[in-house]
Amino acid sequence: MHTHDVFNQVPPLVPFDFSRHPALIEGLHREGAGWAEAEVRELGIRAGSAQVQEWGRLANENPPVLRTHDRYGHRIDEVEFHPYWHELMNVAVTHGLHGTPWVDDRPGAHAARAAKFFTWGAADAGHMCPISMTYAIVPALRHNPELSARFEPLLASRTYDYGLREPSGKAGLIAGMSMTEKQGGSDVRANTTTATPQSDGSYRIVGHKWFTSAPMSDMFLTLAQAPGGLSCFLLPRVLPDGSRNPIRLQRLKDKLGNKSNASSEIEYENAVGWLVGAEGAGVKTIVEMVNMTRLDCVIGSATGMRMAITQAVHHARHRQVFGKTLVDQPAMRNVLADLIIESEAATTVMMSLAGATDRAGADPAAAALRRIALAVTKYWVCKRAPAHVAEALECLGGNGYVEDSGMPRLYREAPLMSIWEGSGNVAALDALRAMGRQPETVEAYFDEVGQARGADRHLDAAIDRIGKELTDFDDIEFRARRVVELMAMVLQGAQLVRHGDPAVADAFCASRFGGDWGVAFGTLPAGIDTEAVLRRVPA
Structure with a gap:
């Protein structure tokens, strides 16, 4: 019996090309990495293909499973993944989204990697966690030249070689990080895990870690209390003699999102580790890794925003309501334009941070800018x-609330980047700490945003407001979020004014700084060129 006809339905977005993002490609060329455009385009097409989108969906719907023991009762501490997880990892490693920028002497290597990380992230966010940590471990590992010389080439290898074997005998390595404990969380100085030096130069590690992501990695940086204080250590999963390092996986976390990735609680039962950096310098050493993963938090948030607005605009261009296409309804145009502006600001500043990473090694000013810009941007972009x-x-209405749309997966993923590597307060206070301990970062920040002076009166006034905020240190920690939020938005506005689409830059400054904006998205002032803004998401 025929009951009704199906009509006014939005066609599938898949396949789509996620590299068709003007702010991304413009930033790639601006930061000296135009040579990578073909590979970014290739990844964008592949990430949006029906096959790869299915890889991501099934990897999330079939999360990893912990196998603590084999059938005979032997401890194995293995994590079993859906086969598509390994497909995703293989593509990421083959395209150098992990450690390869550290051994690539081409200009813009980190900017190229950021664009590729952004683009491939449209496939699945979970597997990008171990990719990010493998990228981030290299600068920290260099505090032990012997370990760095042995493992860095394998951490940069474009061969994905899964399985627990002695690291030196593998074709490529994946690395992780294990810092927090039950009693401390972000307060890592409260850690109780101990490290006892041995006669052969190694340390015996005893204790626990509350949140260790990607526990199937080949090696980890971890923090433990040595005789000289809190210190950083490298722990391989398999020791040089081929035996398992006694790192016991207690359970996998049941998380809100990031389902394809395994996150675990672990215990060290006299595990063997090697010191990285000096005893007592654990935080200073591992923060080298943390700063790199914070860059990836910004990239991951920017990716999620772009995925979300791509879905919303696609829906609005095909759905009919009240006699018009949804995208032609004035209220919806305001919402979509506002969301595009936020996404463009995140992508533009993300590429700027990646470019500063390329320059930081040889340019102290770039290093100072990166230090403060990353701190404020990590707070704000991830919070947004x-x-x-x-x-x-919500642009998809009830259709967006059902799993088939893919939007709930994006929504569950979104809070993670603000929590990972220091939640909101930690990130905001880190920005204040940078300014207090490294005054050159303040000078670098004002030099950067000052280059946009004179282009927009609202932006100029906002720069002046920051100057006033930073001359008053009464209750500065209480005001930390407000100060850092304004600094982050001013940095975004300056980048858009100098490098972005004029319609986007004008709308950003008028709404974010001019006071002509509400609380919710979709409250842009009248007169915004919404048509020009909407064109930033190609059909």
Whole structure:
């Protein structure tokens, strides 16, 4: 019996090309990495293909499983993944999204990697965690030249070689990080795990870690209390003699999102580790890794925003309501334009941070800028992502609330980047700490945003407001979020004014600084060129 016809339905977005993002490609060339455009385009097409989108969906719907023992009762501490997880990892490693920028002497190597990381992230966010940590471990590992010389080439290898074997005998390595404990969380100085020096130069590690992501990695950096204080150590999963290092996986976390990735609680039962950096310098050493993963938090948030607005605009261009296409309804145009502006600001500043990473080694000013810009941007962009994705989901109405749309997966993923590597307060206070301990970062920040002076009166006034905020240190920690938020938005505005689309830059400055903006997305002032903004998401 025929009951009804199906009509006014939005066609599938898949396949789509996720590299068709003007701010991304413009930033790639601006930061000296135009040579990577073909590979970025290749990854964008592949990430948006029906096959790869299915890889991501099934990897999330079939999360990893912990196997603590084999059938005979032997301890094995293995994690079993869906086969598509390994497909995703293989593509990421083959395209050098992990450690290869550290051994690539081409200009813009980190910017190229950021664009590829952004683009391939549209396939699945979970597997990007071990890719990010493998990228981030290299600068920290260099505090032990012997370990760095032995393992860095394998951490940069473009061969994905899964399985627990002695690291030196593998074709490529994946690395992780294990810092937090039950009693401390971000307060790692409260850690109780101990490290006892041995006569052969190694240390015996005893204790626990509350949150260790990607526990199937080949090696980890971890923090433990040595005789000289909190110190950083490298622990391989398999020791040089081929035996298992006694790193016991207690359970896998049941998380809100990031389902394809395994996150675990572990115990060290006299595990063997080697010191990285000096005893007592653990935080200073491992923060080298943390700063790199914070860059990837920004990239991951920018990716999620772009995925969300791509879905929302696609829906609006095909759905009919009240006699018009949804995208032609004035209220919806305001919402979509506002979401695009936020996404473009995140992508533009993300590419700027990656470019500063390329320059930081040889340019102290770039290093100082990166230090403060990354701190404020990590706070703000990652904080904006959940609200952004929620609004984009609402653009699909009830259709966006069901799993088939893919929007709930994006929504569950969105809060993670703000929590990972220091939640909001930690990130905001880190920005204040950078300014207090390294005054050159303040000078570098004002030099950077000052290059945009004179282009927009609202932006100029906002720069002046930051100057006033930073001359008053009364209750500065209480005001930390407000100060850092303004600094992050001013940095975004300056980047958009100098490098972005004029319609996007004008709308950003008028709304974010001019006071002509509401609280929710979709409250842009009248007169915004929404048509020009909407064209930033190609059909």
